[in-house]
Amino acid sequence: MKIASxxxxxxxxxxxxxxDWLAAFSPDVVCLQEIKAQDEQFPITEIEAAGYHAAVVxxxxxxxxxxxxxTPITTxxxxxxxxxxxxxxxxxxxxxxxxxxxxGLYLPNGNPVPGPKFDYKLAWMDRLIDHAQALLRTEQPFVxxxxxxxxxxxxxxxxxxxxxxxxxxxxxxxxxFYRLLNLGLTDSFRVFDPRPGQFSYWDYQRGAYDKDHxxxxxxxxxxxxxxxxxxxxxxxxxxxxxEKASDHTPVWAEFA
Numbered sequence: 001m002k003i004a005s006x007x008x009x010x011x012x013x014x015x016x017x018x019x020d021w022l023a024a025f026s027p028d029v030v031c032l033q034e035i036k037a038q039d040e041q042f043p044i045t046e047i048e049a050a051g052y053h054a055a056v057v058x059x060x061x062x063x064x065x066x067x068x069x070x071t072p073i074t075t076x077x078x079x080x081x082x083x084x085x086x087x088x089x090x091x092x093x094x095x096x097x098x099x100x101x102x103x104g105l106y107l108p109n110g111n112p113v114p115g116p117k118f119d120y121k122l123a124w125m126d127r128l129i130d131h132a133q134a135l136l137r138t139e140q141p142f143v144x145x146x147x148x149x150x151x152x153x154x155x156x157x158x159x160x161x162x163x164x165x166x167x168x169x170x171x172x173x174x175x176x177f178y179r180l181l182n183l184g185l186t187d188s189f190r191v192f193d194p195r196p197g198q199f200s201y202w203d204y205q206r207g208a209y210d211k212d213h214x215x216x217x218x219x220x221x222x223x224x225x226x227x228x229x230x231x232x233x234x235x236x237x238x239x240x241x242x243e244k245a246s247d248h249t250p251v252w253a254e255f256a
Contacts, residue, residue: 110167
């Protein structure tokens, strides 16, 4: 089973790119972030024509997440537990027919620092840690896929000093990311590729993609039961080079 994560930065603006990528890469499950569309605006007809079922949690103009699957899926959650007043569309969770749980997330950016947006980011990460603990107790294989808006190490950014004070590079953000890993989750990509300078995001400004001035902020974190089945993982840079590309590119992991 090939699982991918892709921050599409507006599914309607980039729909031809996305459907072309689905046809070429043929993932079994895809977690999408920043779809920037309400549920009723999601292009379900085109997605179904591409061969996918969809679980969608939309929001007008901002955020929004979805999970696409070649086989039927059951939606478990449409929001991250822990805050009933949180109305931002940032989490969706499904279960496949084989009992594999997939959580798709768009973690808050958190800038500017300090401020309420950074406080919200850290509180959201605390809720994610709590939820990961609950998922671990089920002993089912699961992955938490998405745009984490965290740069874990200096190897994951082209200029560590430039991002040291940014919400993505702050120690508080990194600490919570490592608390997730220390629960027993595995950064799928790093199992197969330890090299620095492997990025999943490049800003639109200052020719960042052409200069390879990027960050690795998109992750597929696997539970112990899922990590035992890992057979491969990587970053597919091809969509980022296209016209009207998202500023992110897909990351993927394959499970036996």
